Amino acid sequence: MLSSLRIIFAGTPEFATQHLYTLFHYSRHKIIAVFTKPDSFSGRGKHLIMSSVKIFALEKKLPIFQPLSLNTSETIHQIAEFNPDIIVVVAYGLLIPKIILDLPKFGCINVHASLLPRWRGAAPIQRAIIAGDSETGISIIKMNSEIDSGDIIYQVRCNIFQNDTSKKLYDRLAYIGANALLEVLDNISKGNSMISHSQNEMLSTYAKKISKKEAKINWTLSAKQIVRYVRAFNPWPISFFTLNDKNMNIKVIDAQILSVNTSIRNRFSKPGTISATNEDGIQVVTGDGILNLTLLQQPGKKVVSAKDMLNSKKDWFIPGIILN
Known part of the structure; x- marks a missing residue:
């Protein structure tokens, strides 16, 4: 002893x-x-x-x-x-x-x-x-x-x-x-x-070790899988998507799974397409289900709610725009 x-x-x-x-x-x-x-x-x-x-x-x-x-x-x-x-x-x-x-x-x-x-x-x-x-x-x-x-x-x-x-x-x-x-x-x-x-x-x-390139959201995955990545990559390396026309990466700090709306899926079938925006967030079509983005961050800016980002950047997130 x-x-x-x-x-x-x-x-x-x-x-x-x-x-x-x-x-x-x-x-x-x-x-x-x-x-x-x-x-x-x-x-x-x-x-x-x-x-x-x-x-x-x-x-x-x-x-x-x-x-x-x-x-x-x-x-x-x-x-x-x-x-x-x-x-x-x-x-x-x-x-x-x-x-x-x-x-x-x-x-x-x-x-x-x-x-x-x-x-x-x-x-x-x-x-x-x-x-x-x-x-x-x-x-x-x-x-x-x-x-x-x-x-x-x-x-x-x-x-x-x-x-x-x-x-x-x-x-x-x-x-x-x-x-x-x-x-x-x-x-x-x-x-x-x-x-x-x-x-x-x-x-x-x-x-295996986490790499930064894994943080780019793959919209062909299901909403359930993407939410897991968002949670797993918070606080590093933080999941993100690209606004093609802005050549800008937007970080996703939090997101939620929404139930599948068949009319939305018929109208917007391509994964990564913004299907709707409202005060609850930005809804995006995935490989299976709709993902609601709720907390976002622009480069060099603080984390804000999707609602606040829409108030200042609504033209960035018009339904039908495809996120990369």
């Missing part, structure tokens, strides 16, 4: 920071080092951006390391010298070689935002929403050399609600994951046996 574990924490985005925050403030364990991805250039001005985890670690004066790769003799030696009891990995973004996985007394554990083996990979939250899953959760696994395929130590389930965006689900899972991590670490430090089980490879699915 150990009163306190010596922990190396490896993570990069805000999701990881919330776990690091909880470890730092609410556990008795000692964070001896923080590993995060190197600073990256972002935005039109190509400013150097620090990761959310690095910002927190700097504030708390935790030792920070940002190697380009963990598979170097220098990094392996650094980690070995720290003599960690365990390495905690949350959305780190770099592969961890087997030699490092085997260094700590209790190995390396990973907090993953899905019910593994479903949605292994980089974007489990978004892919679960896009697929129309009714639930997801947090999995804590003993890491091996394959991506998100280690034995499952602990799982917590979480419902996905109809109005959930990635941000809403992300926040719930971060809270659940951080508390689950505390429980797992406390059990390990107390010497309690954590019963694990292997993943069923037959049930595995892969959550």
